[in-house]
Amino acid sequence: MLNYELVVVGGGPAGMAAALEAKDNGVEKIIILERAQTLGGILEQCIHTGFGLHYFGEELSGPEYAGRFIDLLEKTDIEVKTDTMVLDIASDNTVTAVNNKDGLLRIKTKAVVLAMGCRERPRGALSIAGSRCSGIMTAGTAQKYVNIEGYMPGHEVVILGSGDIGLIMARRMTLEGAKVKMVCELMPYSGGLTRNIVQCLEDFGIPLKLSCTVVATHGKDRLEGVTIAKVGADLKPIPGTEEYVPCDTLLLSVGLIPENELSKNTGLALDRVTNGPSVDEYRETERAGVFACGNVLQVHDLVDYVTEESQIAGKGAAKYIKGEKISSECAETHGEGGVRYIVPQRINIKTDSDVKLYFRVGAVFENAKIVVECDGAELLSKKKKKLTPGEMEYVTLKQAVISQLPAGSVITVRVEA
Amino acid sequence: MTYDVAVVGAGVIGGLISRELSRYDIKVALLEKCNDVAMGTTKANSAIVHGGFDAMPGTLKAQMNVKGTVLMPELCEKLSVPYKNNGSLVVAFSDDEMEHVRQLYDRGVKNKVPGLSVIGRDKLRSIEPEISPEAVGALLCESAGIVCPYELTIAAVENAVENGVEFIRNCEVKAVNSVGGKYVLETTAGEIETSFVINAAGNFSDDLAGMVGDTSFKIIPRKGEYYLLDKSVGNLAVHTVFQCPNEMGKGILVTPTVDGNLLIGPTAVNIDDKSDTDTTPEGLDEILEKALKSIPAVSVRNAITSFAGVRSHPDTDDFIIGWSCAADRFLNVAGIESPGLSSAPAIALRVCEILSEKLSMPEKPDFKDTRKPPVRFRHLNDEQREELIRQNSAYGRIVCRCETITEGEIIDAVRAPAGARDVDGVKRRTRAGMGRCQGGFCSGKVVEILSRELGIPMNEVTKFGGGSKIIYERTK
Numbered sequence: 023m024l025n026y027e028l029v030v031v032g033g034g035p036a037g038m039a040a041a042l043e044a045k046d047n048g049v050e051k052i053i054i055l056e057r058a059q060t061l062g063g064i065l066e067q068c069i070h071t072g073f074g075l076h077y078f079g080e081e082l083s084g085p086e087y088a089g090r091f092i093d094l095l096e097k098t099d100i101e102v103k104t105d106t107m108v109l110d111i112a113s114d115n116t117v118t119a120v121n122n123k124d125g126l127l128r129i130k131t132k133a134v135v136l137a138m139g140c141r142e143r144p145r146g147a148l149s150i151a152g153s154r155c156s157g158i159m160t161a162g163t164a165q166k167y168v169n170i171e172g173y174m175p176g177h178e179v180v181i182l183g184s185g186d187i188g189l190i191m192a193r194r195m196t197l198e199g200a201k202v203k204m205v206c207e208l209m210p211y212s213g214g215l216t217r218n219i220v221q222c223l224e225d226f227g228i229p230l231k232l233s234c235t236v237v238a239t240h241g242k243d244r245l246e247g248v249t250i251a252k253v254g255a256d257l258k259p260i261p262g263t264e265e266y267v268p269c270d271t272l273l274l275s276v277g278l279i280p281e282n283e284l285s286k287n288t289g290l291a292l293d294r295v296t297n298g299p300s301v302d303e304y305r306e307t308e309r310a311g312v313f314a315c316g317n318v319l320q321v322h323d324l325v326d327y328v329t330e331e332s333q334i335a336g337k338g339a340a341k342y343i344k345g346e347k348i349s350s351e352c353a354e355t356h357g358e359g360g361v362r363y364i365v366p367q368r369i370n371i372k373t374d375s376d377v378k379l380y381f382r383v384g385a386v387f388e389n390a391k392i393v394v395e396c397d398g399a400e401l402l403s404k405k406k407k408k409l410t411p412g413e414m415e416y417v418t419l420k421q422a423v424i425s426q427l428p429a430g431s432v433i434t435v436r437v438e439a
Numbered sequence: 440m441t442y443d444v445a446v447v448g449a450g451v452i453g454g455l456i457s458r459e460l461s462r463y464d465i466k467v468a469l470l471e472k473c474n475d476v477a478m479g480t481t482k483a484n485s486a487i488v489h490g491g492f493d494a495m496p497g498t499l500k501a502q503m504n505v506k507g508t509v510l511m512p513e514l515c516e517k518l519s520v521p522y523k524n525n526g527s528l529v530v531a532f533s534d535d536e537m538e539h540v541r542q543l544y545d546r547g548v549k550n551k552v553p554g555l556s557v558i559g560r561d562k563l564r565s566i567e568p569e570i571s572p573e574a575v576g577a578l579l580c581e582s583a584g585i586v587c588p589y590e591l592t593i594a595a596v597e598n599a600v601e602n603g604v605e606f607i608r609n610c611e612v613k614a615v616n617s618v619g620g621k622y623v624l625e626t627t628a629g630e631i632e633t634s635f636v637i638n639a640a641g642n643f644s645d646d647l648a649g650m651v652g653d654t655s656f657k658i659i660p661r662k663g664e665y666y667l668l669d670k671s672v673g674n675l676a677v678h679t680v681f682q683c684p685n686e687m688g689k690g691i692l693v694t695p696t697v698d699g700n701l702l703i704g705p706t707a708v709n710i711d712d713k714s715d716t717d718t719t720p721e722g723l724d725e726i727l728e729k730a731l732k733s734i735p736a737v738s739v740r741n742a743i744t745s746f747a748g749v750r751s752h753p754d755t756d757d758f759i760i761g762w763s764c765a766a767d768r769f770l771n772v773a774g775i776e777s778p779g780l781s782s783a784p785a786i787a788l789r790v791c792e793i794l795s796e797k798l799s800m801p802e803k804p805d806f807k808d809t810r811k812p813p814v815r816f817r818h819l820n821d822e823q824r825e826e827l828i829r830q831n832s833a834y835g836r837i838v839c840r841c842e843t844i845t846e847g848e849i850i851d852a853v854r855a856p857a858g859a860r861d862v863d864g865v866k867r868r869t870r871a872g873m874g875r876c877q878g879g880f881c882s883g884k885v886v887e888i889l890s891r892e893l894g895i896p897m898n899e900v901t902k903f904g905g906g907s908k909i910i911y912e913r914t915k
Contacts, residue, residue, distance in 0.1 A: 057837065107837035118821070122835030122846075125828040126821055144877035146667070146744035151718045154746060156902035156909050160879045167883060173898055173910040198914050237720060243906035259720075283841070283875075 024129045027343050029117045030054045031108045031284065032137035034063020035325050036316020036332040038091040040135045041100050043336025049343050053101040053129070055108055055119050061095070062088030063139055064162070065325065067169045070190055072217070076326035087325060103127075111288040115311050133311040133339045136285055136299070137332065140317035142187070143277040152238040157245030161187040161275040168194060176271025180248050181205040182236045184212040184219070186323070186412075188275025193222035195273075202226070203267055206234040206250055208257055211386050213277075213412045215323060235259060236272065245270050278321045285314070295363035296320045303369045303377040304338025304347065305331065313339050320365045320380065323414045327380070331365075348372050351429030353396070357381055359436035360409075361392075369419070371427050378416045381435055383409045391438040392417055396431050409437060442468045442605075443798060445624060445633035447612055447647055449473075450481040452775050453639035454592040454599070455787040461602035462808075463791075463800040468631065469596065469604055470624070472611035474904020475864045476596045476857060477589035479641045480779075482867070483665070483716065483748025485705060486588050486696055487679055489778040490527060490580035492547025492555060493689060499758040501550045503782035503789070508582055510784035515586060518594035519812035521697040526554075527583035527679040528567060530574045530733060536683045540578045543684075547580070554581030569675050569734050583679060587697050588780050589867045593857075598810045600856035602803070607631075608860070609904065612640075615650040617766065635768045635798060637790060642713040642751050644759075644773035653765035656773060657754040660713045661687070663705025664722035664747040666730075669875060672741045673699040680733050688750075688777065691729035693737060698870065703730040703737060705748070716747045743875060750776040758782070760789055770794060813868070814851060817843040838888070839881040841874025849885060853892040860893065862886060863903040886910070 027049050030037045033056030041052050060066060065073070068084030075081055078090070095102065106121040117129040142160040157176055164175045165187065177200050181188045184207040192202045205223060210233050212219055223230050231250070237259050238249040247268040251259035280298045282290075290299045290307050298319040299307040305315050315335035316328045341347035350372035355364040362384045369377050379394070387409040394401045394417055401423055409415060417435065427433070444460060446453045449471035457469040471478070488511050494500035515522035531537040540557060547555045558566075559576045566579070600606050610628035615636065617623075624631040640647040645658045679694035687707035696702050706722045723745055730737045753759055753774025763769040772790055775782070794800065816824065816834060827847075828835040834847035852859045852868035859865045862872065865885050872878030872885065886909060890897040901907045 057840065105836060107840065107843075109843070120824065120828070120835050120837065122828065122832035125832075125835055126825045141876045142879050144743070144875075144879055146742055146877050149666075149723055149739060149742055149745055151720045151723060151745075153717045156907040159882070163879055163882060167910050168914055171883060171887075171897065171910075172914050174912055174914055175910050177911065238717070240717075242714065243903075244908055279875075281840075 024127060026051045026053050026129055026131045028052045028133050028135065028339055029129055029131040030135045030137055031117070032056060032063065032139060032316070032318070033061040033102060033104065034137060034139050034316065035065060035088060035091065035328050036139065036318070037135065037137035038095060039329045039332035040137055040313070040315055040336035040339065042091065042094055042098070043333040044340045045098050045100055047337055047340030049340045053103065055106045056102065056104045057107045059105050061092050061102060061104065067166050068190070069169050070194070073325050076324065077329050108284060111284060111312070113289070132343045133313065135335055135339055136312065136314040136318050137316045138281040138284060138318045140278040140280045140321055142274070143279055145274055148276060150236055150239060153241055155239065155241040155243055155245050157241065157270050158239060158272045159274070161185070161191040161273045164273050165191055165194065168198060174198060174200065176200065178203065178269040179271045179273060180236070180267055180269045181273045181275060183207060183274055183276035184214050184230060185275040185277065186214040186218050188273060189214045189218040189222040191273055191275070192228050193226060196226050196228065202228050203269060204229045204231055206231045206236060208235045208253060209233070211410065215412055216410070237264065239272060245272055248272055278317065280318045280321065282318060285318070293363065293367060296365060300367040301365065302352065303366050303373050303375070304341065305335035305366065306338055306342065306347070311342055320363070323412060327414060348374060353424070353427045353429070353431045353433050355379060355433045355435070357436070358434050359438070360384055360387060361435045361437055364435055369424055369433070371424055371429060373421060373424055376421050377419045377424060379419060379435060380414055380416045382414055383411055383437055386410050387437050387439055392435065393438055394419070394433060394435050396427055396433045401433070440468070440631050442466045442631065442633040444468070444635045444637060444794070445470055445631060446637045446639055448639035448641050448644070449476040449592070449596060449606070450479050450639065450641050451477065451588050451592045451780055451783045452641070452772055452786060453637070454595040455783045456637060456639060456772065456790050457604045458595040458599040459787040459791050461599045461604045462802055462806045464803045465798065465800055467604045468633065469599065469606045470610045470612060470626065470631070471606070471608050472627070474608055474860050474901070477592040477867065478903070480748050480751060481592050482589045483746050484588060484663070484780060485692060485694065485777070486585055486702065487527070487692070487694065487780065488522070488584040488586055489781045490547060490555065490583040491550050491552045491778065491781070492543050492578070492580060493684060494550065494778065496546065496549040499760060500778060500782070503758060503785045504778040505550055505552055506785035507782040511584065511586060511781065514784050515591065517808055518591065518598060518810045520586065520591045520594045522584055522586045523697050524582070524584040525678055525695065527580045527681060528563070529578040529681045529683060530563070530570065531576050531683060532573050532732070533575065537576050539683045540576065543578050552580065552582065555579070567677055567680065569736050570680070571733055571735050573732070585679060585694060585697050586780070593868055594810050596857045597855055598807070601810070602806055606857040612647060612650070615647070617651070622768070635770065635794065637770045637772060639772045641775070642749055644751065644771065648763060648771055648773065651763060651766035651769050653763040653769070653771070655764050656759055658713070658774065659752045659754060660710050661750040661752045661776070662708050662710045662715060662747055663750060664718045664726060664745065665702060665704030666723065666726055666739060666742050666745045668701040668703065668737070669741040669743050670699045673701050675701055675734055675736050682729065682733060691726055693730050693734045701737070703727070710749070713749060716749060718745045718747045722747070744877060752776050758786070760786060761793060768797065814848050816845045816848060838884050839871035839874065841876050842870045844869050844871040846888065849888050850892060853889060861901045861903050861907070862889065862909065865889065
């Protein structure tokens, strides 16, 4: 049995930032367990730029952004085990992991940070009719083949879903010489960042077909084409609008799902909207000493916010380990009127800091007002020119305001058009 | 190459026949046109070991089913294949259907099916908690079970090869010539000479029979589509839940699988193209609608994949097991639609009996009737895991995160007798890529391991052989 103060599950941007922050806040023995062969998580295959504008004030590629944290880690005594998969977190927070050098590792620890990231929604979840031929893969899988392995996954491409990875891959495949015929998006708006629609589609003349989906795939061995169709307000295909598009590759960018198998197995209930654990303002889950941050908690739009959130979790874990974490009665948070969810789900009313409430909206709003209320009283409001489902938003609640809230009260956030 | 017997088709029927033939001191080849075993009807069906009350008394279907279902548990144990005796229910939603259920009971009794009873609403509710409140009663068949059909086939062929059967893949029979008392098969893998041919070519068995001038039967391909749901809803059904059958088959069922998923389907539509395994929007809608009638809590929100298989419906309506009317050393095992999987162990025995009428088959003294159980890291306890990794560190590297499959298990699958040669082959042998992410994370890693183990470049690794390429040339 090994002994640590803090075990961080996952060495992507979330895990690294949480570990570093915990170190800065005085935690002695920290270990990061990463299942891939390198630190950095998904950033390692994101060779495009656009990372770090908020956090570093400059535009970095994914590996550069991750590299900054890897460099910082190397200057500390934080231990790292890569190629190591966590199998179980017991009810006393004992962590069991496995790798091919140490075999099974059993680690006793005071606190755990869950930072496993997210995965892409696969084809099966979409119920697209047609054949099981090759040539259908998630955009992230294709990105790995192109950027890490150095192979082309296909030459004539249709992309379903306008999530950011899909948009990035539209440009990437084009630059590598493939013909990207179109990006189809089920919703009447894109789920990706506006800057990606401009820089990855419009600059390359790739059409974005909104309210459009793939209804069938064709091909015996390798994909030969797809049938697309327009969808109505009910998101169901409109008969008669079908169109055959020849292609050898269908990339899917239809959503990300927090990777919470471990959280579920350890008994944490998941928020029905975020698919992540429910947490307080320091990202502590319902289990004392277990924290969660990054895309395992909520799917973020920018890695900069992952870093910010993970630092909060790292600080929280440090406070917990040192016995300084405030656990008081809580106020719950609740999204309404266009606000799909809020993280954190609860706030200790005696908290020692201001708290940012992060959320996403369920539709596009222009010239809207975000209103935060508690028991009918407005706590604050904020005007926004545009809100889109692809971008995370936040409002900041001052500690002084929180401390006045009654225990058990509900803080609501809603959008007024 | 000269053989005593060439078995054509490595589905569950050809696989189990080969394994049964490997008991004897004869030279056997198993020919498969695809890149792997179990690539036709075997990989896409309901995975049910039926009780045997459906088929009309006296038919081969009835005889083989009842006998096969008895043989199945022991066979699975010997081959280290998971089998579960979960029982089945035919649920009635009206008094008329209850009458139908009683007829099935009577038929089952005539077929000598053990463990049958007609149960009422309350008993049904107590043994199948999620059943629809509309259900009024059911036929309970305690002897029914579930088994993974491709795992059974993989294990059977592995065991057959260990016992000397030669497995030849990518070997499609194009013509059968009778030359000097032997058959010469012209195949995509060259000429093969054999004294006897066993036609286990599934949906293509009528085409193969046609090559010796036998046109005594015709296969009518009948497509069935399915949804496979996540393990988190695998316990929505305890038994295999059928609705009352109709002339096209046993209707839409809801069943747990031996791996703990929930399977719903199949539709039944006659088609023209025997290789048409495309799912259709109408088919998928129909499955859901009818499954909801049995178990209202089913939801396709939990779907992890959908697929379709093609049943081998013969125009004669019963299994065809016997010597061809047109060629005297050509044995047809055709029209094996449902309950084909349940019947397979009995069919294999029956084929050996028939073959022994014309071929001397002395038993081999050194026949191994068990298959070494494959390593399943996910089912081991910590001590076993530690020991395993000490022996071979490749068992310490998890490749498939969703199903907890190690690199060691994948290497084993490739190196096994008649082992995996493509990504889907690894998936069926190990479950790598079969979980929630459907290979999103691990397929690249599996491609890499296959490339290394097979000594081929990564871009020559396929999804399931043929032209099913996954990646092409190097990037710029």
